Amino acid sequence: MSLLRVAALDCRYGLFQAVRGVSLEVAQGETVALIGANGAGKTTLLRAVAGAHRPTGGQVWFDNVDITRVPAHRRVALGIALVPEGRRLFPSLTVEENLRVASTSRRGRWSVDAVLDVFPLLKPRLHMPAATLSGGEQQAVAIGRALMSNPRLLLLDEVSLGLAPVVVDAVYRSLTDVIREGTTVLLVEQDLTRALKVAGRVICMLEGRVVLEGEASSLDRDRVVGAYFGLRRPA
Amino acid sequence: MTVVNAVLQGVFLGAFYAVLACGLSIMFGVMRIINLAHGDVAVLGAYIIYVIVERTGLSAFAAFAVALPVMVVLGYILQLTVLERSLKSGILTPLLATFGLSIVIQNLLQLAFSPDVRSLGGSAGSVTTASWQVTSGLSVSALGLLVLVVAVVLFAALQLFLSRTRAGWVMRATAEDPDAAELVGIDSRSVYARATAIAVAIAGLGGLFLGIRSVFDPVSGPTQLIFAFEAVVIGGMGSLWGTLLGGISLGVAQTVGAQIHPQFAVMAGHLLFLAVLIVRFGGARLVPQGARRALSSFRTA
Numbered sequence: 001m002s003l004l005r006v007a008a009l010d011c012r013y014g015l016f017q018a019v020r021g022v023s024l025e026v027a028q029g030e031t032v033a034l035i036g037a038n039g040a041g042k043t044t045l046l047r048a049v050a051g052a053h054r055p056t057g058g059q060v061w062f063d064n065v066d067i068t069r070v071p072a073h074r075r076v077a078l079g080i081a082l083v084p085e086g087r088r089l090f091p092s093l094t095v096e097e098n099l100r101v102a103s104t105s106r107r108g109r110w111s112v113d114a115v116l117d118v119f120p121l122l123k124p125r126l127h128m129p130a131a132t133l134s135g136g137e138q139q140a141v142a143i144g145r146a147l148m149s150n151p152r153l154l155l156l157d158e159v160s161l162g163l164a165p166v167v168v169d170a171v172y173r174s175l176t177d178v179i180r181e182g183t184t185v186l187l188v189e190q191d192l193t194r195a196l197k198v199a200g201r202v203i204c205m206l207e208g209r210v211v212l213e214g215e216a217s218s219l220d221r222d223r224v225v226g227a228y229f230g231l232r233r234p235a
Numbered sequence: 236m237t238v239v240n241a242v243l244q245g246v247f248l249g250a251f252y253a254v255l256a257c258g259l260s261i262m263f264g265v266m267r268i269i270n271l272a273h274g275d276v277a278v279l280g281a282y283i284i285y286v287i288v289e290r291t292g293l294s295a296f297a298a299f300a301v302a303l304p305v306m307v308v309l310g311y312i313l314q315l316t317v318l319e320r321s322l323k324s325g326i327l328t329p330l331l332a333t334f335g336l337s338i339v340i341q342n343l344l345q346l347a348f349s350p351d352v353r354s355l356g357g358s359a360g361s362v363t364t365a366s367w368q369v370t371s372g373l374s375v376s377a378l379g380l381l382v383l384v385v386a387v388v389l390f391a392a393l394q395l396f397l398s399r400t401r402a403g404w405v406m407r408a409t410a411e412d413p414d415a416a417e418l419v420g421i422d423s424r425s426v427y428a429r430a431t432a433i434a435v436a437i438a439g440l441g442g443l444f445l446g447i448r449s450v451f452d453p454v455s456g457p458t459q460l461i462f463a464f465e466a467v468v469i470g471g472m473g474s475l476w477g478t479l480l481g482g483i484s485l486g487v488a489q490t491v492g493a494q495i496h497p498q499f500a501v502m503a504g505h506l507l508f509l510a511v512l513i514v515r516f517g518g519a520r521l522v523p524q525g526a527r528r529a530l531s532s533f534r535t536a
Contacts, residue, residue: 093408
């Protein structure tokens with residue numbers, strides 16, 4: 001039974017159509033990577049699932065409920081959390097305040113202490129304004145903030161963007177812990193190697209459409225690269 | 236000694252301006268709305284208190300306590316009916332909408348109460364007349380002191396609310412990034428409505444002080460708005476303590492200006508406002524170094 005089902009979704013920015021009839025499913029407990037070049041529509045798709053972008057057509061189903069018209073803040077209460085591109089922390093709030101504004105009525109294992117256990121680098125920064133943190137620390141806060149709502153579906157948009165490789169490794173190590181907890185994850189990642197390593201299944205988008213989909217273990221790199229750049233379109 | 240007295244009276248006057256400016260500052264800080272009807276909302280608050288006093292014989296302060304929930308409800312209604320819709324369509328629409336609202340409030344008040352001037356002074360008890368003579372040239376009025384104390388307590392309470400409570404963090408988070416706030420489960424609509432309710436309630440407090448200090452009529456609002464607006468700008472848009480300091484600076488400029496010439500009072504306030512604007516927005520090269528440093532201290536305050 002799929003936790004998330006996206007059916008024939010269309011998203012537009014004015015005249016530009018960013019997502020064209022995309023359908024996909026994510027099962028409970030799965031980790032799915034969404035890959036594709038810049039402008040393929042990955043971020044827009046995630047934002048539409050989170051409720052931050054209103055689609056022009058199609059539906060989003062979560063746990064067998066049509067949530068296409070549900071506003072973003074109520075989707076958080078249902079168990080969907082997005083770590084947005086560019087982190088989008090509240091700059092004047094401290095790390096602790098950033099985490100605590102995101103706590104909801106949803107019960108679960110995540111609390112400020114639990115987030116600090118997964119991201120110990122945040123401990124000395126707890127009472128500092130988010131604006132003063134390094135990129136890696138900010139990304140850790142952004143992920144922790146999303147976890148505070150005890151999501152059933154965690155959406156991660158390019159968590160490695162703008163971070164040093166060592167820091168990306170640390171972030172992904174922590175993410176592995178989160179995934180092992182049983183949280184369902186849909187993530188956007190530019191780094192193909194990393195995406196294939198962390199995800200069970202990979203969905204490749206090109207110009208707003210899904211062009212390739214498969215188990216990470218069954219896909220060879222050449223096919224993915226071909227789909228990524230639109231060199232050979234699989235039937 | 237007359238200068239010291241002028242400064243002291245300026246602080247008292249400025250505290251009144253700060254109370255008027257407080258709600259304006261909150262609405263700008265949280266929603267980036269400049270509420271051009273803010274002065275009229277304060278005057279409306281004064282009329283509501285006036286009606287309660289007339290009907291029940293309560294003192295002005297007790298009447299304010301009764302009027303407070305009314306103002307909170309009015310704030311919610313204002314947000315949900317006018318501001319929320321206008322916010323969706325760019326930055327100009329809220330300005331036009333609140334400008335229109337200002338005219339509507341003034342005319343409704345004319346209709347209901349006639350253009351006669353009213354005052355709450357008579358129903359505020361001995362606080363309006365009591366004062367202490369410190370030395371021959373220096374006197375402290377009970378009302379001035381009361382307004383100052385209330386202003387400081389009000390700003391301190393708001394500061395505590397914003398920095399120590401979860402509801403305060405939620406409000407700051409929404410002000411800084413409403414889109415990201417929605418994504419962590421915050422309903423920005425209800426945060427905005429709460430901010431407007433608080434702002435309108437504080438405008439009611441401004442109306443109470445306006446009515447006790449002097450007189451008001453249906454078209455008193457715009458003048459109050461100008462002073463409140465200048466206080467907000469002098470103190471730095473969206474900064475709470477800045478608004479308190481801005482109000483007091485404006486008050487002091489006016490009373491010290493009045494020492495130079497009685498007709499110069501309001502003009503001195505406007506000149507301070509213009510000087511701050513020039514320093515802040517690039518015209519700094521035109522201002523001598525020393526004055527620039529003194530004025531830019533407002534920026535960081």
